[in-house]
Amino acid sequence: MKEFKLKVFRYDPEKDERHHYETYTVDYRDGMTVLEALLWVFEKKDPSLAFRYSCREAICGSCAMYISGRYALACKVQVKNALEGDTVTVSPLPHMPVIKDLVVDQTKLWANYARVKPWLINDTPPPERERLQSPEDRAKYNMEIDCILCGSCFASCPSGANNEEYLGPHALVWASRFFHDTRDTADIERLEIVANEYGVFRCHTIFNCVEACPKHINPTDAIQRLKKAAMAYKLGLIKKK
Amino acid sequence: MRMKHRVAIVGGGLAGLRAAIAVYDGGVHDVAIVSQLPPVRSHSVAAAGGINGSLANHPDGKDDNWEKHAFDTIKGSDYLADQDAAEILAKEAVNVIVETEHWGCPYSRNPDGTIAQRPFGGAGFPRTCYAADKTGHALLHTLYQQVLKRGIKIYQEVLVLSLVRHEDRVVGAVVMDIVSGEIGTVQADAILMATGGAGKIYAHSTNNLLNTGLGMALAFWAGVPLKDMEFIQFHPTGLWGTNILMTEGCRGEGGYLVNNQGERFMARYAPKAMELGPRDIVARSILTEILEGRGFNQGGPGGGYVHLDLRHLGEAKINERLPEVREICKNFAGIDPVYEPIPVQPSQHYTMGGIDVNIHGAARLKGLYAAGECACVSVHGANRLGGNSLLDTIVWGKLSGQHMAQFVQDDPVKGSADRALADAQAQVEARIRELFTASGTEQEAVLRVELQENMFNNVGIFRDEDSLKAGLAKVRELRERYRNVKVRNTGRVYNMELIRAYELRGMIDVAEAIAAGALARKESRGSHARRDYPERDDANFLKHTLAFHTPEGVRLDYSPVTITRYQPQARKY
Secondary structure, rough: OOEEEEEEOOOOOOOOOEEEEEEEEEEEOOOOEHHHHHHHHHHHHHOOOOOOOOOOOOOOOOOOEEEEEEEEEOOOHHHHOEEEEOOOEOOOOOOOOEEEEEOOOOOOHHHHHHHHOOOOOOOOOOOOOOOOOOOOHHHOOOOHOOOOOOOOHHHHHHHHHOOOOOHHHHHHHHHHHHOOOOOOOOOOHHHHHHHOOOOOOHHOOOOHHHHHHHOOOOOOOOHHHHHHHHHHHHOOOOOOO | EEEEEEEEEEEOHHHHHHHHHHHOOOOOOOOEEEEEOOHHHHHHHOOEEEEEEEEOOOOOOOOOOOHHHHHHHHOOOOOOHHHHHHHHHHHHHHHHHHHHHHOOOOOOOOOOOOEEEEOOOOOOOOOOOOOOHHHHHHHOOOOOOOHHHHHHHEOOEEEEEEEHHHHHHHEEEEEEEEEOOOEEEEEEEEEEEEOOHHHOOOEEEOOOOOOOOOHHHHHHHOOEEEOOOOOOOEEEEEEOOOOOOOOOHHHHOOOEEEEOOOOOOOOHHHOOOHHHOOHHHHHHHHHHHOOOOOEOOOOOOOEEEEEEOOOOHHHHHHHHOEEEEEHHHHHHHHHOOOOOOEEEEEEEEOOOOOOEEOOOOOEOOEOOOHHHHHOOOOOOOOOOOOOOOHHHHHHHHHHHHHHHHHHHHHOOOOOOOOHHHHHHHHHHHHHHHHHHHHOEEEEEEHHHHHHHHHHHHOOOOOEEEHHHHHHHHHHHHHHHHHHOOOOOOOOOOOOOHHHHHHHHHHHHHHHHHHHHHHOOOOOOEOOOEEEEOOOOOOOHHHHEEEEEEEOOOEEEEEEEOOOOOOOOOOOOO
């Protein structure tokens, strides 16, 4: 393959009434990622293109997009794996307002994250050295801490699309992360936040988030574990630790 | 857009977040973070291997203490570190690491529940605390969470375009809201630069795509010297092709470096430390193997490489300790390190130099501070040890934040800075207009690549007078050609072309400081390896380089190195 087509969602709020797609013919290089293809277009063809990027190694979470029918990080997906015929189609993450081209307004993503009090809560005075935690206890939240807050799961979730107030898989993953950390003492406080129709009970186990997560996290699993605790709490079976 | 805070922190990586927390906890709640990125997107997130502190948790580390950490740091620096600063770094280490643990940082654990530590290059003991191979990610998210907990104001996707001086001090900055394109100002009694490194001045860098060194350039333009800029760290093991970092933790966990003869060639260069020699020595050893014909892909496209072999560690250990390395190799190189060796080549990694600051993080301009990779205290001297950069960010984030909290209470800006801010904004707007109206015979993307290749080839791992003169001449040529760079995208909203063109001017000026400092330093020390002056020359060059910006180009001066108790000696590993 010498070249391929990159079909890109375009919307310029200063010029356009509505969005359209523009198709660019891109020189292919073995191993080329979709992010590299976007940068190629920006540098060689169209400096008006807008998209977010930073680390280019799938750890910063900047470049989550909807690529040929999948939620993905543009830096992590190789062009050859995203081709449909001779074309890769790139759109912004859905369910968030488009600012320009592939850049979406993520205000809600960040705000919902903050709603679950995503910080360790433990009001007992800390020891002089580290709080001890066994490797087994550390493993209880090992999956959740891989989250990079890229927004793929949040964008992919139909429950969120139909409910403005739903926390979303990313925020619930972080609630689960602290809930399962033996150093954290705010179980009840967090269950109060998530044990309601805008929290874990709004998850209808559609599993889109599992497919969407570029870091192999299973948010649905994290949410169900939290849901179980939330049920127990609602039934009065969980009191303070 | 007119913002006013008592303290402004420029940059939302580890140093910036830690500083904001320290300012807030120091009683000054009106502190704001101004960052080009949402904080968790900052390049601190990509740090992998760990953070050094003499916790003495490892069975082989029971005799470790802060003095040994300080000595390793100073020896690693090839004696260019200020020893009082290195002592502070090592003394503070245990406390600041434990503090992040109390804040929830998910460190990996020993069976007894203490923080796990691994061996790292140039260190006498297993001293590097880690969270698998995602330590930067773990720390950055933890500090971001602490910033949220305190309700500290964050302006994200706001880029600082210039620092504003008024009388004898800094009073604010001109900024651009990237999303709206609006230009405005932020006024503050003190400003901390925490903008990270300048890796993207080089080709073949492990850095993210936004580390252009603009923060350093802003201070440089404001009259503050950059220190020791010629010391550029090349990481021994960038993934061949993409130069994504293959953490030093790979070798800390027991990985081998192997040439095309199947030899563990480090035996020739660092017979005792082997793969765990310091980065400058290991990087030069790899390049020497390649230059002498013992690499793979000799002369092929993308350059030669050697193998980083993890296979003998086994799948279980790789999955537990180095899961991200495995993931990156599968994704970006199509190989699985459980079954295949990893092709690696030395890659630009870190800027030891930076904005000249004292041990409080204060620059030579009242009210201006700097911390983290954009700053130079100096603790890393001519060569930084792996695991000391994360430590540097949180130690000097904290110390400079504490100092700023006191400073703004003792010495706030008196009178109005409005005029100075408005004038500075007008100057920035004029510069942006020039970018829109230039002749357009040159393109930002073309000049950027030429700069990067020039710096890697001429001001790279090995240097000599000819290469450095050629490198410097090329930088100056690029500055001339830069006048003809035209920004074609005239839109306001999310104008990436404008930002990149603006950054390029900073990259060129910082590159000049690097090349000029390297040409003038006629010795080899740490990462600065001159083929024409292969020995360290303490009689003439045991001193810091200071680069000042002038309208005619860079002007060099020097300042003494602080020696407390470790006299320079030959550096063997």
